[in-house]
Amino acid sequence: MRCTKCHNEATIYIRRHNTAFCKEHFIEYIYGQVEKAIKKYKMFEKTDKILVAVSGGKDSLALWDILNSLGYNSDGLYIDLGISEYSEKSKEVAQKFAESRNLKLHVVSIKDIYGVGIKEIAHKNRKPPCSTCGVIKRYIMNLTAKELQYKVIATGHNLDDESAILLGNILHWQIDYLKAQSPILFEDEAGFARKVKPLYRISEYETSAYCIMKKIEYILDECPMSIDAQSLRYKGMLNTLEKDSPGTKEQFYFGFLEKGKNYFIPEKREIKLNSCKICEQPTTSEICGFCRQITKANLEPLNMKEFILRLKDSNGQV
């Protein structure tokens, strides 16, 4: 097969677009799709400081590499959840990547700060680990972005992730989630950084191929605590349909963004926000979810804020 652009030997075939690319033009295609996503949703500008949530997996590293290659001003944030070997390996991979590109990576280690990992905190709280993990990760991302003045938080969600999430939301008609699902979340008015998903046009297969072509080392494993069987099932279903009619996934998700979403318009939220009595972060309650969970686990919530403020001091440019 020949590259659709230059007619040299192709390295990859994108079935849903019926196009083939050599390495060079595949990378160009990926850049094009990401730029299209950024422009279409006005995610950020070249002058904005972007914080990339880095897990050590293919998607987040591909995202960081692409943003950097396109000349965006991006630093990484790695949250070490203290899940034994998995966390060690993924941190190493993220650090190695950052060093190789001379990029700044903030590392926030739950275990260094609290002496225990996410598992123990969840256990002390009698909460499922994934919900605790979600609260803690979101808090760290928001707080880091706020204190270190990042305008935007970028995550590596790809087309497969977003279409599987959409399918789940549709199968259960979770209207609030349908209203919220978008490649961009303006949370500015809530006092949080904007959240964006610049890879929403790129499939999982394509981010893997990108990493391979760019020789980006990444960890293959998913978080051992969050093997989400339901989401894997939805991805599997969509892949089966995709095999029979290439383009199904893209049609489904892009169709949602272009047509379906007109019917699920988020209401202007009139939520009264308070400052958390402990950490002063915005919250709808008296005390924010993070401080509640950490306190319940007999730990000191403010240790996190202090740690992040120290990152700020060491963050030369701020």
Add this chain to the structure above:
Amino acid sequence: MRCTKCHNEATIYIRRHNTAFCKEHFIEYIYGQVEKAIKKYKMFEKTDKILVAVSGGKDSLALWDILNSLGYNSDGLYIDLGISEYSEKSKEVAQKFAESRNLKLHVVSIKDIYGVGIKEIAHKNRKPPCSTCGVIKRYIMNLTAKELQYKVIATGHNLDDESAILLGNILHWQIDYLKAQSPILFEDEAGFARKVKPLYRISEYETSAYCIMKKIEYILDECPMSIDAQSLRYKGMLNTLEKDSPGTKEQFYFGFLEKGKNYFIPEKREIKLNSCKICEQPTTSEICGFCRQITKANLEPLNMKEFILRLKDSNGQV
């Protein structure tokens, strides 16, 4: 396993409701679900004359049997499309059922009226057979209902059919279809009989079980011309999910009716309807779709109307 109602030996287990039934209470359950559907959507009353579209398959025969058992006033309409052996067999089965219950079955045979089957008409028209078939079947149903004064046309669409259709409409975000999809279609203002789907709460598995328990003979084959691979795929996908989490299908379709549908509200149609210049049936064009296709095939559209008017004369009570 024991019947949830009477604790006798159960014959069937409904996994999504986690209930088991003996034969008697399964039939009671089916009646209950159909009555619920009829009442919820105000489909029809005991005094209304109902025309059941009968194909000879399990769903339409189960439907007719249920409506009859519940004391509704229903006649059948079998449309013989002239598809060789398939049509012969299915007509026989439908007739045998009607005789056994002493029910009136109208038979409209394309081949008897036009000398050719649906395949030849579609071929002469250079149209795909299924679209021709749809136009012709809808025309015959509407015309029969109108001329023989049936208030309602009932079809055997079950939960599996409706949820597979819904999935297809959602995957492609066919907004107009989403707006139209419903267990009841009021077409009264367009001059057509109301269309209803009283089996929308019953799964395919349950209609089969109903036929077996009631010793209703039905044809297993699908129409050989309309093996809809896409719809089979959607059904397969939903069945896979159903297996892993029983209730998915029902949640998906009922959730659409109860929540999703609030977001896809049909606009009040301001369509100007004419009388077809040939047959006088309502149409948005000068000449209705049926008359156009039949004329194109060098056949006489009015032969159909004449045939149906003769059914009227022989229809004692009218």
